[in-house]
Amino acid sequence: MAQGMAGDWSSSSSTAAVPSSSGMARRLARHHQAVLGFLLGFFVSVVLYTTVSGLCLATNSIAVHDIENGQKDVLTKTMGKERIEDKKLVDGTDMNKKTVHSTDQLGQTANDARGNLEEELIRQELDQDGDGNNRSNVTLGTPLKPICDLSDPRYDICEISGDARAIGANCTVLYVPPADERGPDGPEWTIRDQSRKDLGYIDKVNVKTLSAAQSLVAPGCTSRHAVPAVVFAMNGLTSNPWHDFSDVLIPLFITTRAYDGEVQFLVTDFRPWFVDKYRLILTNLSRYDIIDFNKDTGVRCYPHIVVGLRSHSDLGIDPTRTPHNYTMLDFRMYIRDVFSLPPEGQGIPFKEANKKKKNGGTSTEEQKPRLMLINRAGIRKFVNLPEISAAVQAAGFEVLVVEPLRDMRLDEFSREVDSCDVLMGAHGAALTSFFFLRTNAVMLQVVPWGLEREAMSYFGVHAKDMMLQDMEYSITVEESTLYEKYGKDHLAVRDPEALRKQGWQLLRKYLWDEQDIRLNVTRFSPTLHQLLRTLGE
Template sequence: MAANSFSAPAQAVKGAAKTLAHRRQAVVGFLFALIVILVLHTTVVFGPSRPANDIVVLQSTSGEQNARASSPPALLAPNNSIQDNGQKDDVAKNDRETRGQLGQTGKNDASDDKTQEELIRQELDRDVKRGRVHAGAPRKPICDLSDPRYDICEITGDARAIGANRTVLYVPPADERGTDGPEWAIKDQSRKQLGDIKEVNVKTLSAAQSLVAPECTSRHTVPAVVFAMNGIIGNPWHDLSDLLIPLFITTRAYDGEVQFLVTELQPWFVDKYRLVLTNLSRYDIIDFNKDAGVRCYPHIIVGLRSHGDLDIDPARTPRNYTLLDFRLYVRDVFLLPSDDRGIPYKEASKKNAAGNDNGTAVTENPKPRLLLINRGESRKFVNLPEVSAAVEAAGFELLVMEPSRDMGMEEFARAVDSCDVLMGVHGAALTNFFFLRTNAVLLQVVGLGLEREALHYYGNQATAVMVQHIQYFISAEESTLYEKYGKDHPAVSDPDSVHKQGWQGAKRYFWAEQDIRLNVTRFAPTLHQLIRTLQE
């Protein structure tokens, strides 16, 4: 009985102790859980302790690895500037979010680099959408395709020419690089409408592409011009109108301090016009199609500027060059006498007059000299001996020449310069009037259907360079078209109607099939007028 009375209080004490122990464990567990929750909350909100420039370091490291492999050090600076446009709070918020995400990625080492790159890309995408990434000043297009005659590209800065794949690259400054780069396909000839001209690719590199741009194999301090030496060259008119005059317009202002990168290089053209080409550029001509390196220049022009058919518009040239400037330029290049000496006939007459005044013996009165161009194929004089006799009978000293593509230009230029008159049927050889002296005469025999063309392609230009222009319009009977087709054929009776049918018909009749049987009696008054003009 007594034992039972003592055991009851002992059991009560033990039960109270157990209850207190459970409550203490519960309190400790609650406090531990609270601490864990607070730590987790702090980590989520404020993120782990990481350097503020984590993203910049990652970007720089990735860029430097690519750049060390293929790009010059000057091109490595990343564009990390951010415009302050009232979005600083967003910047800080996004930076915290990104740093928190980057901190969590450390748990998976296998995918760490990939995940970080994806997060950086997402962050940059958000920056672009919100206008926070600085893209530099607006860049005007480096290529202009608006002219109906030609395309032109002009690059100033880091320009790299790769001949093997007909490509010219522009590596923009770091603060001007965009997310993409425009690209153009350029016909580097002055007549872009020609169908057989291969294109040169011109591309502005994007920010990513700039970091892996091909390294320079050679560096140059002068500009370069990329142009095609093909098209429809092969006769003097197209040689000058399509190539030499556009090259003069585009490069003369450089005074020889420019290099030519030539696509479709034609050795015969280089040989024929070497004096002009080596004067416009003091540097080796590069066969761009075969050039395997990466040439780097401070300035590259792709294409040639052209102002019209055998023409120059001074308002569109760097130093207001005119067509007369071009004529005087080629005379200097070919070492012809000073243009202010006057035409040879007057120069000889003055010498004779001076000899008479001094009482010294003089030769017989000089005759004006006429160079007669005889074409070898179409639009030739079929009665050349009769024409030659008529010219000499009128009082001229006659020189007959038939130019060819292989004829040396120096010799031919001196021959033209020595004459007072250049005479021929409308055709490419008349382009040699550029070698005449001021106030000499271009005498153009105009075939059927060629009246407008005679003025447009030669007459206006001759006048512009201070060469006198006289035209002799043949009659229908003087054209071999009259003999072949009769007087009632449209090509004879109504040439305009043939022109209206298109170029092919006009070319066939008036350029390809027509020769000239000059009526020397009808032509004689023109020769007499020519003598009087030279004596004035």
């Protein structure tokens, strides 16, 4: 029985061996397939997890940027992460499209690619971060051109195009750059907004480019304007006509004439008397209200703001540095037009009058040339004015004696100057009235002792530039009251050039502030006869 059972078992095993081996092979195949499927699925899961994690990281970085409201450190780091994660996402997508021959090879390829990519990105970041300016430019926009130019020896100038905001309460002008040009830092300048930047008592204006963080909290506009604005100071050496023109009006003309009135003035150190005296010029250069900037409480927004005034020289214009090649002749013509004086083309008054007489006029008496004699009440005055006036009349001139005052009405005074053929006076600010003369009229400058150089550079050169005729009479030392005061051995009397070398203060004290003129009319007489011949030519 046992033997039979054993035989039965043995026989049964032998017959079943073939089908059992085949089943095992199938099971092993299915097992290997399952393992391969598991590994492939695991790798795909890793790739998907990495992709989703990168996307979430980028999203979280952007969220942090929004929450932090633009703080520059967070903003810089966030944008760096955004760039890196964006590149990772692109490369991850490319990897999923590649043909891979084994799970180990795929995993190694993915790790190598990610490692190389991050290494390259980090290298680029380090290269860019090596320079502070490059870092800000790479992460937050392209480099901006400086809005202020401090290179000119006479003046500083700032010019803003775009979102410009003027805040009078603290004398500040802000530039809010476009979002893609904002940097982590905002450069700042403090300048004197007049044509003489070395005058210490001119208050300063702050000009600042806002950083990325500052731009987000910039003060809001209380008014918006479609025209540009110019910020400038009315104080300085003003109240002297020469400085009024040289330091403010000519620089203002250079800076704003090209706008043809479509510009607004924001004035620091506002001077009511200056506005009253030069109102016709100011309101012609700008058709808009003049703003007392120091008292302005709002935030004025303009598409363009200029802070400061361009200036080329004392009472001069360099046409190569002006928008439309303006010259001093253009300025004189402009001033005459502003004051509604006769247009260019009319001759000097006495020639026009005699021309009418020859063409059938009713007058039988020939018109005499008219000479305006400036009477200075202070320094460098004529101490024998009646004697001088009588000599001028005896030479054949009609004389008009005038003492210019600061508060005189320029519209009336300009017509008086225009009616004259000659403007005569001692070297000084009142000769600035030559802007109202007609072409070919004469400026006769009486030059005090030792001031020949100043007479030519401050007036003579510019008179010629404006198509006026310049004549000069230089007095002798005996015609100077310095001779009476100090005697012939004083340095100011004996050698003005040696005095000049000792500095401006001494030069001013003696030659400018303490000198009056006692004109020798006999010696002066030939100059008057030469003047008559010049006018008749």
